[in-house]
Structure formats: structure tokens, C-alpha cells
């Protein structure tokens with residue numbers, strides 16, 4: 001397979017496989033952690049190969065450092081701190097901080113409002 005020649009249907013299948021692998025990782029975490037972590041690694045490999053973005057739901061369910069599946073209360077700790085979500089991986093100790101989505105949206109809206117306001121009062125194009 002040549003690089004840069006990825007059909008849409010192939011990407012679609014790759015996306016599905018990533019989803020399935022994460023689902024399996026979640027199912028197997030309690031009774032077969034090693035296999036669960038392997039599933040995450042496989043999913044990451046596929047995502048990388050096809051240049052896929054792992055959706056935000058799964059994105060916060062695995063560790064970016066040790067690539068293991070994270071289950072809050074099992075091997076991860078979730079805390080709210082300074083209007084951010086802190087996810088601590090108990091496998092390797094890595095802490096990820098994710099801003100609240102609600103806040104993000106609001107900030108985006110404000111930015112749009114600001115830009116339209118600027119356009120209305122100032123004709124200059126920057």
C-alpha cells in the first residue's frame with residue numbers, strides 16, 4: 001500500500017476498528033488487564049497509521065504516557081480542580097488536565113461575538 005492513498009472506506013473501517021478495540025479494552029480491563037492494554041496499543045497503532053483522531057470519549061480513557069486503558073476508580077483518579085478535569089493514571093502517575101468542555105464552548109462563542117463586533121465597528125481588515 002502506498003502512502004497518502006487512503007480510501008474513504010478504509011478510513012471508515014479503521015475508525016470502526018479503533019472503536020471496537022477501545023470497547024474491548026474496557027470490557028477486559030477487570031479480568032485481563034494485559035490484554036486490555038494491548039487493545040489500546042493496537043487502537044493507537046491503527047489511529048496513527050490512518051492519521052485518525054481518537055474521539056474525545058476514548059481520548060480521556062487512556063493514558064498518553066503509558067498507553068494503558070484507564071477506568072476511573074480502578075486505575076485512574078478523576079478530580080475537578082481549578083475548573084479543569086484532572087485525570088491521574090495510577091499505572092504510571094501521569095496527570096492529564098482537561099478544561100471543562102462547557103467552558104471551552106463559551107470561550108469560543110465569546111470569540112465569535114468579539115470578532116463580529118469588531119467587524120461591525122472597524123472596517124479595517126487585519
Ligand SMILES: [Zn+2]
Pocket residue numbers: 063064065066067068089090091092093094
Ligand atoms: Zn499511565
